[in-house]
Amino acid sequence: MPTYTTHTLLEGTARPMNQSARPIFVIGSLRSGASLLTWSLGQHPNIVPLVDSRWLGHFSRSLHESYALGVQHRAQSQLDLIGIEIEDFCEYFGQAVFNLFLEPRNWRGVEGDVGDIKDEAGLAKPAPPVPISPVRPTRWVDGSPDHCFNVFGLLRLFPQARFFHVLRDADEVVGALTDPVKKQIYRSHFRQMTEEAAYEHWLKSVDASVAAERAFGSDTVLRVRRDELVQAPERILKLCLSFLGEPFSPACLRPFR
Numbered sequence: 001m002p003t004y005t006t007h008t009l010l011e012g013t014a015r016p017m018n019q020s021a022r023p024i025f026v027i028g029s030l031r032s033g034a035s036l037l038t039w040s041l042g043q044h045p046n047i048v049p050l051v052d053s054r055w056l057g058h059f060s061r062s063l064h065e066s067y068a069l070g071v072q073h074r075a076q077s078q079l080d081l082i083g084i085e086i087e088d089f090c091e092y093f094g095q096a097v098f099n100l101f102l103e104p105r106n107w108r109g110v111e112g113d114v115g116d117i118k119d120e121a122g123l124a125k126p127a128p129p130v131p132i133s134p135v136r137p138t139r140w141v142d143g144s145p146d147h148c149f150n151v152f153g154l155l156r157l158f159p160q161a162r163f164f165h166v167l168r169d170a171d172e173v174v175g176a177l178t179d180p181v182k183k184q185i186y187r188s189h190f191r192q193m194t195e196e197a198a199y200e201h202w203l204k205s206v207d208a209s210v211a212a213e214r215a216f217g218s219d220t221v222l223r224v225r226r227d228e229l230v231q232a233p234e235r236i237l238k239l240c241l242s243f244l245g246e247p248f249s250p251a252c253l254r255p256f257r
Helices: 034-041 055-070 086-101 151-157 170-178 180-189 195-216 226-231 233-244 250-256
Strands: 024-027 047-049 113-118 124-126 139-142 162-167 221-225
Touching: 024 034, 024 151, 024 195, 034 047, 034 139, 034 162, 034 226, 034 233, 034 250, 055 086, 055 151, 086 151, 151 195, 162 195, 162 226, 162 233, 170 195, 195 221, 221 226, 221 233, 226 233, 233 250
Parallel strands: 024 139, 024 162, 047 139, 162 221
Antiparallel strands: 113 124
């Protein structure tokens, strides 16, 4: 079994604070393979994998509410007086969040269960930590649940963000969410649903993800089929990294070994 190691910080490799915010989000239903793609991309030397940033959707909505309150009295609004529009307002705070997640103290290797990555016995392997890199990463990737419902808000925070929609057959997703035997595989990440609830979850998640594809276009959202990712990981990961403008790294194949 391969050994996963963490990023090594080098002295004197400070990242400019004005580094353009170009985060990566992986969306889709539960058990779609989003975690698998997230951790695969997170092995790239220029990409840090995040554990969970689902709060960003709520954060974006709160910023919109705060801005509305701030410009309620237009003649007395500081935001209005200095010409701050809602897009600028959200992007400013998004840049701060982006920088926060790239602070060296916040991107050491993290381990956890990833249900789509299994060992020889069919059990979930620990999520691989961040790999070694001679330079500090300039991007991060997150595949938190619910991001598919917040793509607009996330793009307000990060206009240069890129999204992957991982699509898996509905029956396969429902099987993974309803079969009690899966509890041994997914462990702490196991969420058993009724068949009706599982189909409803898949439909809502896929509808939201497809709507994002249509609304923001193929330059922003790329669809990835889980079966192709599992059957031909190197080919699909090369396509994904090309979409991101990143060179291919064999390290991204670690979760498939």
